[in-house]
Amino acid sequence: MNIINKVINKSEAKRVMKQLAPRPSSIISSTNFHSKYLFIVISLLSYLITILLTSFVILIGQPEFSALSIGMIQTSLISWVTLIFIIFIIISYIIIYGTHTSIIYNRNTINLLIQLGASNNFVISKIVYSFTKIGLTAGLTGSFAGLITIIFINPFLLQISGLFNNISDLVVVSSNSVYAQYYIFILIPLFIIAVCSISSYVTVKRLVKKYY
Amino acid sequence: MADTLLSLENVYHRYSISRDIFNDISLNIKEGDFYFITGSSGAGKTTFLKLLSSSLRPTSGSVLFSGVNLNTIPQNKIYLIKRKIGFVFQDFRLLPHLTTYENVALPLKVQNKKEKNYKKDVVELLNWVNLEHCTHSYPNYLSGGEQQRAAIARAVISTPKLILADEPTGNVDYENSKKILSLFSEMNKLGTTIIIATHDESLISQQRASIINIENNGIRIQSK
Ligand SMILES: Nc1ncnc2c1ncn2[C@@H]1O[C@H](COP(=O)(O)OP(=O)(O)OP(=O)(O)O)[C@@H](O)[C@H]1O
Ligand SMILES: [Mg+2]
Numbered sequence: 001m002n003i004i005n006k007v008i009n010k011s012e013a014k015r016v017m018k019q020l021a022p023r024p025s026s027i028i029s030s031t032n033f034h035s036k037y038l039f040i041v042i043s044l045l046s047y048l049i050t051i052l053l054t055s056f057v058i059l060i061g062q063p064e065f066s067a068l069s070i071g072m073i074q075t076s077l078i079s080w081v082t083l084i085f086i087i088f089i090i091i092s093y094i095i096i097y098g099t100h101t102s103i104i105y106n107r108n109t110i111n112l113l114i115q116l117g118a119s120n121n122f123v124i125s126k127i128v129y130s131f132t133k134i135g136l137t138a139g140l141t142g143s144f145a146g147l148i149t150i151i152f153i154n155p156f157l158l159q160i161s162g163l164f165n166n167i168s169d170l171v172v173v174s175s176n177s178v179y180a181q182y183y184i185f186i187l188i189p190l191f192i193i194a195v196c197s198i199s200s201y202v203t204v205k206r207l208v209k210k211y212y
Numbered sequence: 213m214a215d216t217l218l219s220l221e222n223v224y225h226r227y228s229i230s231r232d233i234f235n236d237i238s239l240n241i242k243e244g245d246f247y248f249i250t251g252s253s254g255a256g257k258t259t260f261l262k263l264l265s266s267s268l269r270p271t272s273g274s275v276l277f278s279g280v281n282l283n284t285i286p287q288n289k290i291y292l293i294k295r296k297i298g299f300v301f302q303d304f305r306l307l308p309h310l311t312t313y314e315n316v317a318l319p320l321k322v323q324n325k326k327e328k329n330y331k332k333d334v335v336e337l338l339n340w341v342n343l344e345h346c347t348h349s350y351p352n353y354l355s356g357g358e359q360q361r362a363a364i365a366r367a368v369i370s371t372p373k374l375i376l377a378d379e380p381t382g383n384v385d386y387e388n389s390k391k392i393l394s395l396f397s398e399m400n401k402l403g404t405t406i407i408i409a410t411h412d413e414s415l416i417s418q419q420r421a422s423i424i425n426i427e428n429n430g431i432r433i434q435s436k
Contacts, residue, residue, distance in 0.1 A: 025309055025311070027307075027318070115267060116319045120288055
């Protein structure tokens with residue numbers, strides 16, 4: 001009996017809390033089923049870019065790297081740039097897909113906003129804002145996680161290289177050069193925000209023109 | 213002589229080839245007019261209001277709002293017309309993820325007005341329609357009549373030139389329906405054009421207004 005009462009009280013409390021809005025809600029509902037997954041996937045991709053880019057920046061800083069033949073330098077440069085480019089393409093594709101889903105999911109809201117006198121630009125800005133927010137949070141999370149990984153992995157790698165002296169110095173990430181590259185952790189989220197907002201802007205502009 | 217606000221010129225409308233809803237109707241509505249629209253269920257009252265509110269294009273013929281032809285106005289300018297119209301939907305259409313307050317303030321928000329400038333008005337209006345206890349509740353927790361009053365508040369908050377109300381008293385008791393009618397009546401005295409679709413005979417008897425009766429795919433006007 002006691003337990004049942006407890007459960008009831010809890011759900012009642014939840015209901016009351018839900019009735020009272022804690023803070024202004026966004027017009028385009030951001031509790032979309034897909035926004036959580038978008039956040040996770042883009043965070044992971046941003047993490048990947050961070051790791052790739054930092055290791056790249058560290059590598060080209062090594063004296064051994066400049067000692068490589070022109071051909072090898074070119075090859076590694078091209079593959080790195082291509083890899084990062086492809087990841088950005090993937091992010092852009094995910095956002096385009098997400099924008100389509102969001103417009104379908106929020107079609108009643110969008111229809112109503114237009115009926116109430118919202119201009120196309122108002123609707124576009126609300127949707128683009130929701131994706132910019134995902135880009136911002138996911139970009140920051142991913143690059144922060146990347147930073148943490150690199151900081152933690154450094155002593156570990158140094159230790160390994162101490163045990164096996166024949167491991168190439170290239171693998172050893174010198175902590176100084178990582179800390180010198182802090183701007184990467186700012187640049188990556190900025191790029192991700194830009195990719196997210198531009199992709200969703202282009203998509204939503206096309207769709208709103210077409211359907212509303 | 214008041215200016216013409218709305219004019220319908222030889223309007224035909226059908227949703228499917230098999231059945232006409234409107235067959236050649238023409239009508240002029242002046243600024244400050246008060247109309248009731250009657251007709252049996254399925255006659256086309258909602259369709260008529262949609263044609264007037266620029267959310268539906270007639271199959272042929274034209275609708276003019278303040279002299280602007282709604283058929284030829286560019287799609288990216290139509291919001292300027294919609295801002296002059298307050299629409300009370302038969303099915304309310306409150307957004308479930310916004311509170312009553314936010315729902316009512318939405319027409320002002322989409323016009324990019326600053327909240328500090330309209331907050332007091334919204335709260336006052338909510339008090340007036342007896343919804344002060346639901347200000348921060350979500351629509352799903354409101355009764356049918358409360359949702360209807362919220363929908364009405366949302367339609368009038370931006371003081372539009374034209375109010376189109378589709379069965380605005382379908383879910384409320386006699387006292388509240390009298391109150392709603394008096395709100396429309398007050399707004400009408402200030403120059404707002406009001407068009408109400410209703411089945412409610414008692415509502416019609418309380419207000420001096422012209423009646424547009426929709427029957428046999430046409431309209432019959434009964435002037436006040
Ligand atoms: N979107 C639509 N597509 C096809 N047919 C429609 C559509 N909307 C309405 N109709 C049809 O048009 C006719 C008129 O509909 P409307 O909603 O205008 O009636 P109404 O007079 O408002 O009825 P009620 O009093 O029941 O609200 C109905 O027969 C309906 O089935
Ligand atoms: Mg109807």
